Amino acid sequence: MKKKRIMYLVANLKKCGPINVLYNIVKFINKQIYDVYIVSLSPEGENSMEIKFKELNCKIYNLNLNRVSSIFYGVEKVSKLIIENDIDIIHSHGLRADIVNSKIKICRTISTLHNYPFDDYSMSYGKFIGYLIAKYHVRVLKKIDLVCACSKSVKLQMELRGIKTEYIKNGVDNNIFKPIAKYEKDKLREKLKLNKNDKIFIVVGVLRLLKNPYLIIDYFNSKNFSNEKLIFIGDGDLYKNCVARANENPNIIFIGKVDNVYEYLQVSDYYISASLSEGLPNSVLEAMSTGLPCILSNIPSHRELIYNKQQLFSPKSEEELAKAIQNVLQSDYQYLSNEARLIIENDLTTEKMTQNYESVYEKSFYN
Numbered sequence: 001m002k003k004k005r006i007m008y009l010v011a012n013l014k015k016c017g018p019i020n021v022l023y024n025i026v027k028f029i030n031k032q033i034y035d036v037y038i039v040s041l042s043p044e045g046e047n048s049m050e051i052k053f054k055e056l057n058c059k060i061y062n063l064n065l066n067r068v069s070s071i072f073y074g075v076e077k078v079s080k081l082i083i084e085n086d087i088d089i090i091h092s093h094g095l096r097a098d099i100v101n102s103k104i105k106i107c108r109t110i111s112t113l114h115n116y117p118f119d120d121y122s123m124s125y126g127k128f129i130g131y132l133i134a135k136y137h138v139r140v141l142k143k144i145d146l147v148c149a150c151s152k153s154v155k156l157q158m159e160l161r162g163i164k165t166e167y168i169k170n171g172v173d174n175n176i177f178k179p180i181a182k183y184e185k186d187k188l189r190e191k192l193k194l195n196k197n198d199k200i201f202i203v204v205g206v207l208r209l210l211k212n213p214y215l216i217i218d219y220f221n222s223k224n225f226s227n228e229k230l231i232f233i234g235d236g237d238l239y240k241n242c243v244a245r246a247n248e249n250p251n252i253i254f255i256g257k258v259d260n261v262y263e264y265l266q267v268s269d270y271y272i273s274a275s276l277s278e279g280l281p282n283s284v285l286e287a288m289s290t291g292l293p294c295i296l297s298n299i300p301s302h303r304e305l306i307y308n309k310q311q312l313f314s315p316k317s318e319e320e321l322a323k324a325i326q327n328v329l330q331s332d333y334q335y336l337s338n339e340a341r342l343i344i345e346n347d348l349t350t351e352k353m354t355q356n357y358e359s360v361y362e363k364s365f366y367n
Contacts, residue, residue, distance in 0.1 A: 005085060006361065007037040009078065009092040009101055011070070013049045016206075017282045018093045018114040021150070021170055021353075023049060026056050028354040034361070037085055039063065039078055041070040041096060047257075059085075067096065074100040082107055089364055092144070095137055102143035108364045109145045113165070116157045119277035123210040138163060148360060151280035153300030166360065169304075171353030172285040174344055179291035179337065180266050189267045198229045201325075202268040202292070204261055204283040207236035212274040212297070212315050217245050217252060219318050219325075225251045230272075233257075233264055265290040270328060273297060274315050280304065289344040293336035295324045305343065308336075 008026070013019055026036050036058040043064050044050050053060060063070065063077050078100055082090065091110040092101035098111050117137045122130030138161050141147050147165045149155040155167035180188070186196045194200065207213050213232070220230045230252045232242065239254070246252040258264065265271075271287035271294045278284075278301040287294055288305065296302040297315035306312060310327040313320035328336065 003035045004033060004089075004361065004365065005035045005037065005087045007039060007078075007082065007085070007087045007090045009039050009090055009097040010041070011094050011096045012040045012042045012044055013038070013053060014045060015047045015049050017279075018112070019049055020282055021112070021114070022093055023052060023056075024171060024173060024350040025354050025357055026053065026058055027173075028350050030358060031057075033358075035059075037061070037081070037087065039081060041065050041074055041100065042067065070096055071099055075103045079104060079106060089361055095133070095140070098137065098140050098144065102140045110148065110360065110364065111141060111144045111146075112148045112150060112168075113141070113154060113158065113279070114150050115279040116154050116277060118157075118161075120210065123208070123276065146360065146364065148357075149279075151278075151301045151304055153304060154279050157300075168353060168356040168360065169348055170280045170282055170285060171348050171350040172282065172289045172344055173350045174289045174341075177262050177265065177286045177289035179341065185267055188263055192263065192267060194229075194267055195227070198227045199270075200229050200231060200268040201270045201272050201295075202231045202233065202264060202287070203272050204233040204265070204287070205236075205273075205281075206234050207232065207238040207242050209238065210276055211236075212276050213238060213242050214245060215274045215315065215318055215321060216272055217242060219321050220252055221245075221247065221249055222318070229253060231255060231264065231268065233261055261286065262290070265292060268292060269333075270295060270325075272321075272325075273302070274313075274321065275299065275302075276315050278302065285344065285348055288340035288348075291337040291341045293328050293331070293333065293340060295321070295328055305348075308339075311336075 038058055038060045040062050061081055087107050089108045090101055090104055092098050093112050101109050117134035121133045141163050147163055149165045149167040150170050152167050155165045158165045189196045205211055232254045235257045243254055265287055271292040273284055274297045280301050295311055296306055298312040313324040
């Protein structure tokens with residue numbers, strides 16, 4: 001039987017949440033049924049995952065177009081690759097890739113939406129410009145055959161904007177992100193130069209306004225902790241501001257961007273996210289898979305992951321954050337840890353996510 005051919009279209013393969021999702025789809029997709037092709041519109045820069053993708057034995061094309069030329073010439077170049085490789089479905093991730101995909105008429109088109117554009121773009125570009133970009137993205141998505149949201153909450157929000165949407169929840173590789181025994185944790189803390197007696201809270205992700213890091217920093221600055229530490233993993237536009245705001249507090253540690261996020265999660269005790277908006281955050285999934293009790297802002301996507309309301313807080317209230325932290329500290333740690341891991345194992349693994357995408361592809365073939 002002839003294999004079905006899927007082409008994934010992205011701006012580039014720079015490491016970020018959506019590209020991690022794509023990597024896991026390509027890693028776990030059934031290679032006996034599907035041949036995989038990846039097209040990146042623009043040159044690969046620093047922190048590209050291209051080499052990791054090549055290890056998965058997929059064909060990669062880079063069109064080496066800049067942001068503007070990818071809009072004008074991307075459709076012609078991608079269409080040529082579709083014809084040459086006899087592609088059945090093209091699946092885009094991200095605004096620029098969606099723009100190109102929306103103009104493809106020679107095969108089935110699918111897009112995955114990794115956030116709610118009206119929240120994400122307004123925080124990145126300002127309210128007015130962000131609103132215009134989000135409105136444009138909605139018009140683009142209406143021209144794509146099928147839109148998949150990464151969470152139920154994003155699906156519902158997009159349907160209010162007139163986009164008929166399916167949803168496939170993100171998944172995490174629970175063979176990489178997994179709990180470790182106490183003796184392994186102590187040994188790993190020694191390797192990472194962290195005190196084995198400290199209680200470690202961790203935040204992972206790009207430091208930007210949407211992630212709301214100041215609220216967490218201000219809370220830790222207001223407390224005279226002795227053995228409680230707050231670790232930030234990641235960089236971003238607000239990195240220097242966050243370091244300055246921490247004001248050399250010895251209990252707040254900025255690690256920056258690392259390749260071994262899973263190790264920092266394994267040596268931590270609790271995870272915090274104060275995000276104002278999310279699609280379905282990979283960093284929270286990774287923390288839960290590692291068995292960390294999570295303290296999360298009370299936003300729709302987080303409510304899809306955490307059933308215990310006492311672990312949620314208003315992203316605008318330091319007082320509610322303090323209360324949520326106290327609630328978790330006073331709870332049975334092992335119960336919360338096991339519950340977090342079980343939620344992932346039952347519904348949010350990369351294998352489950354990929355199987356759901358394969359089901360969408362099969363429906364597309366028969367429609």
